[in-house]
Amino acid sequence: YDGQMDDARFGVVLARTAMSYGALCASGVEVTSFLRAGERIRGAHIRDHESTTEFDLRARVVVNATGVWTTAIERLAGVENPLLVRPSKGVHLVVPRQRLDLSYALILPTEKSVLFVLPWEQWWIIGTTDTDWSFSPDQPAATRADIDYLLDHVNQVLVSPLTSADIVGVYAGLRPLVSASGKDTAKLSRSHQVRCSAPGLVSVAGGKYTTYRIMARDAVDAAARELDFAVDSSRTADIPLVGAVGFASVASRLTAHPAGAVLAPEQIEHLIKRYGSLANEVLDLVAREPDLGKPLSGAESYLAAEIHYAASHEGARHVDDALSRRTHIAFEMPDRGREAARAVANLMGKVLSWSDEKIEHEVTHYWASLEAALAAESMPDDASAHSLLAREQTAETEFTQPTRHGDECLVP
C-alpha cells in the first residue's frame, strides 16, 4: 500500500492537532542554549526571530526533534558523543501533467537508488537524487548537476525527451539519516533512533514521514520516562489530524455553506483536498468578505481566502511561508510564485497589519530569494550553488516589526 501526502499541509495540520490537545506552538523561534540545574537540562534559552526578543523556556524534559540539525543541538547541549545525522540531499523536479503521455506512475532502478515519476495534481514529480550535503542545513540548493542527472535518467525511458524548459518547479531537501558510517547516503538506513542524550534531553532522529507516528510515540514515551511522576503511554495511534474528523460529510456541508454556492465544483474539491473538514473555516472567511472567494492573482487555482487563512489561522508570517509552506505555489507555477507574491503580501498585510514598507520588503525579499535559487540551479556543484544562496541570505537585512497576534493566530 502506498499513499500521497502534501508536506505543506501536513506540517501545519500536525501543529494544529497538537494545539487542540493543549500544545503551544511557535514558529521562527530558535534554541540558542540550554538551561541547567546541575547536570540536568531544565529548558532552553530562546530567540524569537519575529520580535527579536529572547527569553527562557523552562521544561521538565526537552525533546530534540530537529532533523538534520540534531547533531548541532546535541553539541549545543554539551553531549560528548552526539547522535550523528548525515544530511542527504534530495532534489525533485515538477513538470506539467500534459507534458508526459503516461497513465501510471513510473519507478525504475538506477545505479544509485531509484528514479520515480509520480502524479501530483496537475503535475508530475520526478525524483530522486541522494547525495551527501556538507554545507549549512539551512539552505539546501539544487544544482545544474542534480537537474541534469534527473533529466538524463528520465529521458532514457521517454519517447519525447524533457528539457529544462519543461520544468515548472524544483524541490531541494535534506533527509536526516542517522549514521556514523561512510557508506553512500542512498545505502543508509531510513529507520529512526530515540535516545536520552543527557538528563532531561531526549533526541529523536532519522525516520520518514511514513513512520512519524511511531517516532512520536517512541520519543514521547522516552520523555515520559524522564519525568518524576507517571503518565500514560503515548496515544498517538488513535488520534486523527484536525481536518480528518468529520471528513465524510464535508462535501455536503460545503455545498450547503452560504459561500459554497458561489464557488465552482472544482474549487470546492480543491478546498476539501487541502483542508479536509476545516474547509468550512475558509468558506466562513469568504462569507464575511466575498472578495476572498476570488482566484489568487498569479496562482488562479488557489483562492485569495487561502492566503488570508494561512496568516489568520495557520501562523504564516512571511510571503515565503504562504507560497512554499502553506501552499505549493512556489513549486507549481512556472514563474515560481513571482507574480502571486504581490497579491499574497497585500492579503497577508491586511491580516497582520503590515505597513506599506513591510509589504514592499516582503515582495522584494521573496523575489531576491527566488533569483538566488534560480541562479543556484545553473551552478555546477553544491559549493557554488550554496554560496549564492548564502550571499542572498546575508544581504537580507533584519527587518522586523511587532506582529499582531490575534486570537486566531497559531501563537496565542
Ligand SMILES: Cc1cc2nc3c(=O)[nH]c(=O)nc-3n(C[C@H](O)[C@H](O)[C@H](O)COP(=O)(O)OP(=O)(O)OC[C@H]3O[C@@H](n4cnc5c(N)ncnc54)[C@H](O)[C@@H]3O)c2cc1C
Ligand atoms: C527529497 C526528499 C524526499 C523524501 N521523501 C520521503 C518519502 O517519500 N516518504 C517519507 O516518508 N519521507 C520522505 N522524506 C523524509 C522526510 O521528509 C523527513 O524525514 C522529514 O521531513 C524529517 O522531518 P523532521 O521533523 O525530523 O525534520 P525537519 O522537518 O527538518 O524539522 C526539523 C525542525 O527543527 C528546527 N530547528 C533546527 N534547529 C533549531 C533550533 N536551534 N531551535 C529551534 N528549532 C530548530 C528546524 O527549523 C526544523 O523546522 C523525504 C525527504 C527528502 C529531503
